[in-house]
Amino acid sequence: xxxxxxxxxxxxxxxxxxxxxxxxxxxxxxxxxxxxxxxxxxxxxxxxxxxxxxxxxxxxxxxxxxxxxxxxxxxxxxxxxxxxxxxxxxxxxxxxxxxxxxxxxxxxxxxxxxxxxxxxxxxxxxxxxxxxxxxxxxxxxxxxxxxxxxxxxxxxxxxxxxxxxxxxxxxxxxxxxxxxxxxxxxxxxx
Numbered sequence: 001x002x003x004x005x006x007x008x009x010x011x012x013x014x015x016x017x018x019x020x021x022x023x024x025x026x027x028x029x030x031x032x033x034x035x036x037x038x039x040x041x042x043x044x045x046x047x048x049x050x051x052x053x054x055x056x057x058x059x060x061x062x063x064x065x066x067x068x069x070x071x072x073x074x075x076x077x078x079x080x081x082x083x084x085x086x087x088x089x090x091x092x093x094x095x096x097x098x099x100x101x102x103x104x105x106x107x108x109x110x111x112x113x114x115x116x117x118x119x120x121x122x123x124x125x126x127x128x129x130x131x132x133x134x135x136x137x138x139x140x141x142x143x144x145x146x147x148x149x150x151x152x153x154x155x156x157x158x159x160x161x162x163x164x165x166x167x168x169x170x171x172x173x174x175x176x177x178x179x180x181x182x183x184x185x186x187x188x189x190x
Contacts, residue, residue, distance in 0.1 A: 009137045010174070026062060036066070042099070074123050093159070
């Protein structure tokens with residue numbers, strides 16, 4: 001049996017990334033009655049607007065999808081949920097990176113960079129041997145101007161590096177624009 005195929009879905013805010021990932025998950029369910037979908041949600045409800053976003057995602061999500069919340073230990077979460085008959089949707093890497101690298105925005109103090117390095121490597125190490133196919137959703141935030149603050153620049157840089165390394169562990173990449181998917185096979189680095 002071949003290894004599960006992973007898929008990275010990138011795009012701007014409100015580009016249709018989550019909706020596309022959910023369509024891929026619905027197609028997975030429709031292939032076989034034994035198939036399951038687990039959504040690993042990374043968002044933390046830090047303010048009223050974020051709580052509203054999370055609630056909207058909950059309302060709009062397919063009732064057949066089971067949801068697991070994992071705002072920090074993503075590698076551990078995907079390992080714990082992996083099974084050959086189960087597709088895992090990670091929504092989203094952007095929030096995960098931001099929450100780990102900018103804990104002060106949540107009113108917490110942390111040694112963010114050492115923790116981030118460990119959490120990042122844990123996710124990347126989990127992907128190649130995972131029993132489940134993954135669909136990973138993330139915002140492409142590095143296409144704009146260079147941010148003014150050092151903390152934000154670090155998030156943009158780290159997310160861009162993560163995208164590159166995650167893509168190398170995926171078979172497919174989709175770029176979302178105006179709700180339209182542009183999908184291709186991942187080109188391997190030599």
